[in-house]
Amino acid sequence: MIKLFQAIDFNYSGIYIYNMNKTFIISIITSAALLVAACGGSDTPTQETSAISNNNTASTESKNAISIPTEIEALLSKNTCTTCHAVETKLVGPAYKEVALKNYTAEQMVELVHKPKPENWPGYAPMAALPDVPTEDIIKIANWINTLK
Ligand code: HEC
Secondary structure, eight states, rough: OOHHHHHHHHHHHHHHHHHHHHHHHHHHHHHHHHHHHHHHHHHHHHHHHHHHHHHHHHHHHHHHHHHHHHHHHHHHHTTTHHHHOOOOSSSSOHHHHHEEEEEEEEOHHHHHHHHHOOGGTSSSSSOOOOSEEEEEEHHHHHHHHOOOO
8 A cells, every 4th residue: 555655656746747847848948939039039139239330330420521511511412412422531522621622613613513524533433414403502512612621
């Protein structure tokens, strides 16, 4: 009788251990799933981080823009100049600081934007003619460019 009891007891504890394991395994699976979910979730913050660093790059660029008066900055972006020109660095086109060194009059710059002379800038791709940019916009831009010397 005692032996039988012990056997039952053993069985019970065996089942208990089995159940424990089962619970344990389930909890491992659950936490694994949570981990995967957490990792999946952390993908988004990574993208956010890279978006933030992109923003940083943008804000580094806009550090240049800080020296640009708001009105001029608006004219430059409205007329797409910003795509190819920066204040101090060469992009597709020369830096405005370099353009300033050419000592153009505002009228000359109007001409050059409406009808570029690529021969003035060897080593650069020719600037696309922008005949639709309003003369008064270019005059304002030109006067500002000439303050950069
Ligand atoms: C698609 C690119 C691009 C855009 C947009 C662009 N530029 Fe240029 N720009 C250039 C390049 C390249 C040069 C140098 C080669 C040339 O003059 O053709 C240049 C040269 C210039 C020069 C010097 C011209 C000379 O002959 O010395 C001025 C001034 C200038 N750009 C002003 C502007 C202004 C203002 C705008 C916006 C209304 C503008 N650019 C838009 C690419 C561009």
